[in-house]
Amino acid sequence: MMHQPTYVFLFLSIFLIKSTIAEDQVSYLESFCSQDGHYKQGSEFQNNLDFLLSNLSSKATTNKFYNFTKGEGANKVYGLFLCNNFYIDEVCQDCILIAKGEIQRRCPFTEEAIVWYTECMLRYANRNIFSVNDISVFYNAAGGPVKYSQYNQDMIDTFISVSHQATSGNSSTLSAATVIYVTNDISMACYVDCTPDLIPSNCDKCLQTGIGRVKTNGTQSGVLLQPSCRLMYSFNDAGLYSTGI
Template sequence: MAWKIIFILLLLFSITLTLIRPTTAKVNPLFLSSTCDYSKGNYTKNSPYYSNLLHTFANLSSLSAFNTFSNFTSGSGEDATNKIYALYDCRLDLTLQTCQDCVKDAGIELLQSCPSKEAIAIYAECMLRYANRPIVAMMELTPPQIICGVGVTMADEGVLNRTIKPIFKGLIEEATSENSSRYFATGEGSYFEYQKVYCLVQCTPDISRDQCKMCLIKCLELYA
């Protein structure tokens, strides 16, 4: 049986759009990408910004043991240059233990690879983001992050696209409907015999329903 895996994630942290094979087995968090925004400045180790970042990641790691989404602000007073705004979001179909493992790994990854004052780490299981400006309850469509890993022929890819687009359109409507208590929906479909795709859409819960729908639609357009 052939399984195809695709990852499509649209940055900044309003949405995750993914095709994945579900699993209940314990696995290590799967790192996909990180983006370091040096246009907002950088920091050095042992600086106040670095200390605030360590404090922020420690608190987010603790929060992720109980919540799939949380935000945290570190630093106060007049020194706005060292203030940090951060948030994480985990997939709602995974356990809190998986969420915490992912948030911990994401914090380590960003500390090692991004000495910038704004950055984001994308994993298959979660997203972790920080900045020295407010980012909570804000929808941002740029810069986009698209990670695709598909081993299909051009002909098969056309069939795959025609299969998943209707699935995603339905999931977007489901996740953003007035009856939905959270911006999340999953589905699956088949293309050719014995070949399945599993689809998932999710927005961070700090944005509005309309913003979530807009973001998911934009993500699907980027993939299409």
């Protein structure tokens, strides 16, 4: 599926600067609430889910990725989170804590859900989602002026390059980022990551699918979200850093 929120502004070219600063606010991107199953209030599944979400949020103080299960049989719930590898632990902790409340607010009584932020993603399901390349749903989001379409091929080529970096033997996090200059005055930042429970070949498959799905409509910034991986980009004209945008 494809969807574009009415507002989202991703300024990825400055995330390397922001990554050293703990922030109280995080940038919501999108959520997915499966309609395949729902649990009842006060049920054993809800109790297991509440325990799981609390456990995940506590682990975000020292981990950028973590997965966990709670319960047995039909009431078993699987959950995981992934933080942008370039943000410090405090940002990850803030993001997962906010995501914990947001996923319950946006997807009440849903047996499977995902919430994405620029800084992190949080996911749970009533089925095994670990080590599985899941590309079953996807979202495109974009922001900023539409004036960069002449650099579409540069963006695709750069995504291919950073995807190779993320899935090479030198990457233990299945993530990579780069900033290049497409002209003397315009830079482009690209970031990709997969959930680290994937094997590199499945991460590569996820990212290659994402590259085929990402919108190339010339916007200043954008993101392609899938359950198992994501791709982000941003173009920046000279002087953007100094404006604080």
